[in-house]
Amino acid sequence: MDAILFLIFAAIAVVCGINMVVQKHPISSALSLVGVMAALAALYLLLGGEFIAAAQLVVYSGAIMVLFIFVIMLLNAGAEPKSVLKPMGKYLGAPLLVVFFGIMSFVVQNMTPSSDNVVFGSFKGAGPREIGTSLFTVYLLPFEVTSVLILIAILGAIVLARKEID
Amino acid sequence: MPPLPLPPSVPISWYLTLSAILFSLGVLGFILRRNIITVFMSIELMLNAVNLTFITFSYMLKRVDGHIFSFFVMVVAAAEAAVGLAIILTVFKNRQTLEIDEVSSLKN
Numbered sequence: 001m002d003a004i005l006f007l008i009f010a011a012i013a014v015v016c017g018i019n020m021v022v023q024k025h026p027i028s029s030a031l032s033l034v035g036v037m038a039a040l041a042a043l044y045l046l047l048g049g050e051f052i053a054a055a056q057l058v059v060y061s062g063a064i065m066v067l068f069i070f071v072i073m074l075l076n077a078g079a080e081p082k083s084v085l086k087p088m089g090k091y092l093g094a095p096l097l098v099v100f101f102g103i104m105s106f107v108v109q110n111m112t113p114s115s116d117n118v119v120f121g122s123f124k125g126a127g128p129r130e131i132g133t134s135l136f137t138v139y140l141l142p143f144e145v146t147s148v149l150i151l152i153a154i155l156g157a158i159v160l161a162r163k164e165i166d
Numbered sequence: 167m168p169p170l171p172l173p174p175s176v177p178i179s180w181y182l183t184l185s186a187i188l189f190s191l192g193v194l195g196f197i198l199r200r201n202i203i204t205v206f207m208s209i210e211l212m213l214n215a216v217n218l219t220f221i222t223f224s225y226m227l228k229r230v231d232g233h234i235f236s237f238f239v240m241v242v243a244a245a246e247a248a249v250g251l252a253i254i255l256t257v258f259k260n261r262q263t264l265e266i267d268e269v270s271s272l273k274n
Contacts, residue, residue, distance in 0.1 A: 020207065021208075026207075037214060047224075048225060053234065068247070080264075080265070104186040106188070125229070149245055
């Protein structure tokens with residue numbers, strides 16, 4: 001059952017990811033990215049991360065993607081013209097990417113213990129309670145720094161996007 | 167029809183391989199696409215792939231720290247999206263284009 005669920009959601013994620021790359025219109029790419037993020041939220045649930053799955057749905061596929069789609073609508077972005085690739089990118093790009101992926105999966109296969117399997121429900125140490133405790137004790141300083149970062153981001157976005165006032 | 171020869175539970179390396187696939191797709195989109203918004207979305211895809219790796223290692227080590235890290239990655243991605251989209255708005259206001267090849271005043 002675990003394997004079936006994993007394969008379903010992994011297939012959704014990969015298909016939506018490929019669709020995101022090949023689509024010409026930015027709004028199609030954005031909707032495919034929403035699909036990837038929703039599938040990843042389901043995979044987080046399989047890995048025992050209830051809080052992070054909910055945060056993924058709310059923050060990523062909710063807030064961030066709405067911001068993206070809002071900007072696409074606002075700028076009335078149309079389909080992009082066909083990419084003109086330089087010969088090096090044309091003939092070396094795809095093979096190099098395949099080599100990159102091959103090296104990564106080789107390292108992954110060799111590094112992880114083959115007996116260690118993901119069983120749904122066997123890891124209970126990452127619920128909201130544990131995350132909250134860890135966030136407000138061990139990781140308190142990074143948490144506070146994050147709030148300063150968000151404040152700076154808000155100010156920066158306002159300064160960049162406001163109308164010029166003479 | 168005989169049942170498919172599926173393992174009862176999924177090896178951890180499958181999750182990491184899925185993450186590698188998604189990261190490679192993000193790199194591909196980042197290099198191939200020319201619309202600045204789509205390039206930005208490819209960065210988000212790469213961040214998501216890294217998040218999946220964090221959560222998987224957190225499961226493997228039975229610790230909560232990976233979840234905290236991926237939470238921070240989400241926060242940074244949100245801040246980055248807000249500032250980046252404001253920059254895109256400004257670029258479009260000044261140049262009336264979204265093609266990254268045409269925004270090249272720093273070239274040469």
